[in-house]
Structures are given as C-alpha cells and as structure tokens.
Amino acid sequence: IRGMIQAISIETGISVLAVVGDGMAGTPGIAARLFEHLARGQVNVRAIAQGASERNISVAIATPDATRALRVVHAGFYLSAQTISIGIIGPGHVGAALIDQIAAMQQRLQQCGLDLRVRAIAGSSKCLRASQRLDLGAWRENYAALPTVATSDLDGFASHVHAEHLPHALIVDCSASSLVADHYADWLDAGIHIITPNKNAGSGPLARYQAIRGASANGAARFRYEATVGAGLPVISTLRDLIDTGDAIVSIEGMFSGTLAFLFNRFDGSQRFSELVREAIQLGYTEPDPRDDLDGRDVARKLVILAREQGLAMDLAAVAVVSLVPESLRGGSAAAFLQNLAAMDAPMQALLDQAQAENRVLRFVARLNAQAEASVGLLALPRDHPFAHTRLTDNVVQFTTRRYASNPLVVQGPGAGPEVTAAGVFADLLRVAAHLGAKL
Structure with missing residues (x-):
C-alpha cells in the first residue's frame, strides 16, 4: 500500500462520537442531519467513519467539544430538549418584560422540547449569573441585591453564556448601548446568536454594521433585529x-x-x-x-x-x-x-x-x-x-x-410599550430556536 495513503500522524485531545441505530439503515438524510446539527453547534468534525451496515456513523471531534456535540445531536434527533443558553443585557423596561414572558412560557416550551435557559442578566453595573439557570421568579430581588461595579465585563458575560457544555448560546441585547453593539461581530464569529431591539447596531457606523452583517452571513450564528423598527410589528x-x-x-x-x-x-x-x-x-x-x-x-x-x-x-x-x-x-x-x-x-x-x-x-x-x-x-x-x-x-x-x-x-x-417590544424580541428568539431544530 506504499504510496496509497498519506503520512500517518497522531493527534491528542480527540474524542469519538458515535451515532448508532437500526433505523439508520436505508434511511436517506441521517448523515446530513447529523452534520447539520453539529455545524449549528459550532462543532468541527476532524474525521468521519461509517459502518457498512449503515447502522453506525462515527465522527472524531476535539475533546472540549464532546459534551456540546453530544447535546446537539441528542436535541437534533429529539432524544432530549433543545437547550439554548441565554444571556440578557439591559434588564430595564423591555428586558424585564422579556424575562417575565420567557418565565411565563417556560413550561409550555419545555413540553415542545425547548429549554430556554436564562443563565445571565447584565446591566451597566451589575451581572447576575448562574451555572445552570437563573430563578426567573426571583431575578429582580437577586439582581437588586448585587453590589455595583464600575463597568460591566461584557467579554466575561459572553464567555459565561457560551458554555462548552451547552449546545447553543444566544445573547439578547435590550440596552440602548453603542458599546454593546461594538461586540456583536465578535460574538457572532464565536457562534453566539444575537437578538436585539437596540437600534445602535443597525443605524450606527456603517463599517460596524457591515462587519456585523458579514459575521452573520459567514457563520452559523443568527442576527435578528425585527424589534428595532416596529416593536412587535413585522x-x-x-x-x-x-x-x-x-x-x-x-x-x-x-x-x-x-x-x-x-x-x-x-x-x-x-x-x-x-x-x-x-x-x-x-x-x-x-x-x-x-x-x-x-x-x-x-x-x-x-x-x-x-x-x-x-x-x-x-x-x-x-x-x-x-x-x-x-x-x-x-x-x-x-x-x-x-x-x-x-x-x-x-x-x-x-x-x-x-x-x-x-x-x-x-x-x-x-x-x-x-x-x-x-x-x-x-x-x-x-x-x-x-x-x-x-x-x-x-x-x-x-x-x-x-x-x-x-x-x-x-x-x-x-x-410603543415594553410588552409589545418584548414580544417582538421573544418572537425573534423563537425563530432562532426553530432554525436550530426546535419543534414549535
């Protein structure tokens, strides 16, 4: 076989994810569906193998991506809920209304196989975080009890939301801050979906706007901004x-x-x-x-x-x-x-x-x-x-x-009014969830 294979190399830090099932044999589209969901979860596939029986597909991936990859595939084949790690910036009128609307809909959405997991709420001088999920019934009291800081750590906030063990990350920017909009392109490049009623991103410096749209077009992360113009109107x-x-x-x-x-x-x-x-x-x-x-x-x-x-x-x-x-x-x-x-x-x-x-x-x-x-x-x-x-x-x-x-x-x-604007933001959030595979 000399000359028939390339040089052999050894790589460390690699895990193998195997998808196994009798129903795979003779069923078109299983492999495509697998790789589609891995791509949406920002998981890079290093190598692929498929058994001749068509009952097994194995992929080699980086070990740090293993947990996220497993969750993405489980959710993609409806073996578990579609989980989205969410961070909300700007808990003012619109942000607070959005949090309340998510809390009111959580049970119904979970019945549809969608787990909207709000894990961080940040303002200009405070940030409330949880490793799993925040108690949305007590977020106001818990947020108010936090000490204030000079500036909000937006990079740390994004890193927390973009957890390795959760398949998808999404940031909702309900602020009116141009400084927050400065981070959009980098967040999108990192695979974090962004939803916003913040008009600064769409109407601010043209170069920044083009960078945001380019990052959204070139990657897997979605940028939704319906509520920037007509609140809840389409x-x-x-x-x-x-x-x-x-x-x-x-x-x-x-x-x-x-x-x-x-x-x-x-x-x-x-x-x-x-x-x-x-x-x-x-x-x-x-x-x-x-x-x-x-x-x-x-x-x-x-x-x-x-x-x-x-x-x-x-x-x-x-x-x-x-x-x-x-x-x-x-x-x-x-x-x-x-x-x-x-x-x-x-x-x-x-x-x-x-x-x-x-x-x-x-x-x-x-x-x-x-x-x-x-x-x-x-x-x-x-x-x-x-x-x-x-x-x-x-x-x-x-x-x-x-x-x-x-x-x-x-x-x-x-x-006008926080409720209708929040509803427009929530609708965008659900559109992203549907794009990721949620059955709403």
Missing part, C-alpha cells in the same frame, strides 16, 4: 420578503415612534402639549429623557435601518431631521427640560391651529425613497390620509413598490 420581515421575491421599493413612509403617535393622536387642543408629554412619561412611552423621542433622532435611526436593509449605504447624517425641541431646550439635563416643558406649548398650538384651519391633522412622519433621500419631521396631512386614522401608539408603515404601486402595502399596529 416591518423588517415584510420589507425583506418584498426584496427577496424580486419587488422594487419605490418609497417607504411611516410613523415609527409610538411615543409621537400617542402625542399627536391626542393633541387636538383640549390639552396643552406639555400635559400630553407628561402623560406619556407616566405611561412609560417615552425615553428617560423625552427629548430623545421629540427630537426625531430615534425615528431617523429606524429609517436608516430600513435603508440599509435595502442595500443603501446610508448614515444618520444623511437624514434631514426637523426636531420638535426648541433650540432653547436642547441643552441641559432632562430634569431642566421637564421644568421648562411649557415653553413648547405656544409653538405647538400654533402649528395645530394652522393644521385645523386647513382641515388637516399633525403627524410625525419619516420618508425614504429609492434615491436614498430621507427626511423626518412633523407634517400636516389631509384627513383622508392613511396616517390620519391611527390610534393611540400605533406605528404605521406604507411600502410603495413596483407591485404595490396604486395601492401601497400598509403594516399598522401598536408601536
């Missing part, structure tokens, strides 16, 4: 479906802020504008600093996300934004702004009076066309306009395309 997935089926986007118009929708659906002259802003704050519809809603930048970020989804290389600076916040109130603290909020009443009332005199309504609208011309600002719309009939915190997005030219496609529904 805005990004609708746009993606239009593009993937060959439609051409002519323009996108929308009311992308549930906060501003609430304000202008209610602003009819019966209450001062400042009173409505305070009401929105009490209902939890606004950011901690309401200027983050009123200045239109949050809406502009969503428009940039939709532009990039179409392949347009757009930055925030390209969006023409007309802020509602007077120049005199743009500086200083949030507390100082709230003390002087009444300064907005007169100019806002003047705009309302003019709109009503023309039989129009005020709506805060974002617009984007195929030439990458983008604008965000307050418009006086005719009363028969689709945006004139929204309710409460409704977001509404109108897609004008080659197919939907004379009658644009409209997506509409609640666009």
Whole structure:
C-alpha cells in the first residue's frame, strides 16, 4: 500500500462520537442531519467513519467539544430538549418584560422540547449569573441585591453564556448601548446568536454594521433585529420578503415612534402639549429623557435601518431631521427640560391651529425613497390620509413598490410599550430556536 495513503500522524485531545441505530439503515438524510446539527453547534468534525451496515456513523471531534456535540445531536434527533443558553443585557423596561414572558412560557416550551435557559442578566453595573439557570421568579430581588461595579465585563458575560457544555448560546441585547453593539461581530464569529431591539447596531457606523452583517452571513450564528423598527410589528420581515421575491421599493413612509403617535393622536387642543408629554412619561412611552423621542433622532435611526436593509449605504447624517425641541431646550439635563416643558406649548398650538384651519391633522412622519433621500419631521396631512386614522401608539408603515404601486402595502399596529417590544424580541428568539431544530 506504499504510496496509497498519506503520512500517518497522531493527534491528542480527540474524542469519538458515535451515532448508532437500526433505523439508520436505508434511511436517506441521517448523515446530513447529523452534520447539520453539529455545524449549528459550532462543532468541527476532524474525521468521519461509517459502518457498512449503515447502522453506525462515527465522527472524531476535539475533546472540549464532546459534551456540546453530544447535546446537539441528542436535541437534533429529539432524544432530549433543545437547550439554548441565554444571556440578557439591559434588564430595564423591555428586558424585564422579556424575562417575565420567557418565565411565563417556560413550561409550555419545555413540553415542545425547548429549554430556554436564562443563565445571565447584565446591566451597566451589575451581572447576575448562574451555572445552570437563573430563578426567573426571583431575578429582580437577586439582581437588586448585587453590589455595583464600575463597568460591566461584557467579554466575561459572553464567555459565561457560551458554555462548552451547552449546545447553543444566544445573547439578547435590550440596552440602548453603542458599546454593546461594538461586540456583536465578535460574538457572532464565536457562534453566539444575537437578538436585539437596540437600534445602535443597525443605524450606527456603517463599517460596524457591515462587519456585523458579514459575521452573520459567514457563520452559523443568527442576527435578528425585527424589534428595532416596529416593536412587535413585522416591518423588517415584510420589507425583506418584498426584496427577496424580486419587488422594487419605490418609497417607504411611516410613523415609527409610538411615543409621537400617542402625542399627536391626542393633541387636538383640549390639552396643552406639555400635559400630553407628561402623560406619556407616566405611561412609560417615552425615553428617560423625552427629548430623545421629540427630537426625531430615534425615528431617523429606524429609517436608516430600513435603508440599509435595502442595500443603501446610508448614515444618520444623511437624514434631514426637523426636531420638535426648541433650540432653547436642547441643552441641559432632562430634569431642566421637564421644568421648562411649557415653553413648547405656544409653538405647538400654533402649528395645530394652522393644521385645523386647513382641515388637516399633525403627524410625525419619516420618508425614504429609492434615491436614498430621507427626511423626518412633523407634517400636516389631509384627513383622508392613511396616517390620519391611527390610534393611540400605533406605528404605521406604507411600502410603495413596483407591485404595490396604486395601492401601497400598509403594516399598522401598536408601536410603543415594553410588552409589545418584548414580544417582538421573544418572537425573534423563537425563530432562532426553530432554525436550530426546535419543534414549535
């Protein structure tokens, strides 16, 4: 056999995983299914052997991957639950609502063979961890009892979530931090799935966005961000479906802020504008600093996300934004702004009076066309306009395309509040679980 085989080498630290079963013989696709699930679990196969009886497939893998590989294969062939190690960043309004929704659904999901194992919850100065799983019924008390630290160790957090003994790792970023988004590409490269309502990743520096999308496209880890634009509404997935089926986007118009929708659906002259802003704050519809809603930048970020989804290389600076916040109130603290909020009443009332005199309504609208011309600002719309009939915190997005030219496609529904945003994040989480093989 001289010359028929290559040089023989010896490698250490190798384990053999064997899949054995009488049902394998003559059944197409068993080997493909095995290797598909090993790949999704980020397990590299070093060598392969299959018995002539077709009742055994053996793979050589690195010993540190052995436990994860065994769990991945068991879950892939439904011999055990599909387990996902989860870390949640940002236990604020949306993050807390998501944790509560996962806790409420755990028993039902386990009946479907899905084990969502929340093992870490991190804020800017605290991190709650568990080797197996956190008690989601007492996470608030346990998190509050933790001492604060100067900065959060995001690398340590990710390493904990990406445990070798668990088949899949997933991080949910419910923060609004650009620093967290800086880690996305590295986490995806490491095989950690990412789900987020954080708009910074999709609207921040273009180079970072391209690195994130590249890491997601080149590896096995998924990047899901539906909730960045429409909370729980299927805005990004609708746009993606239009593009993937060959439609051409002519323009996108929308009311992308549930906060501003609430304000202008209610602003009819019966209450001062400042009173409505305070009401929105009490209902939890606004950011901690309401200027983050009123200045239109949050809406502009969503428009940039939709532009990039179409392949347009757009930055925030390209969006023409007309802020509602007077120049005199743009500086200083949030507390100082709230003390002087009444300064907005007169100019806002003047705009309302003019709109009503023309039989129009005020709506805060974002617009984007195929030439990458983008604008965000307050418009006086005719009363028969689709945006004139929204309710409460409704977001509404109108897609004008080659197919939907004379009658644009409209997506509409609640666009503010932690519960609906968390539900959108949860839906993305379940989509990743289904991709990994969960039978939902």
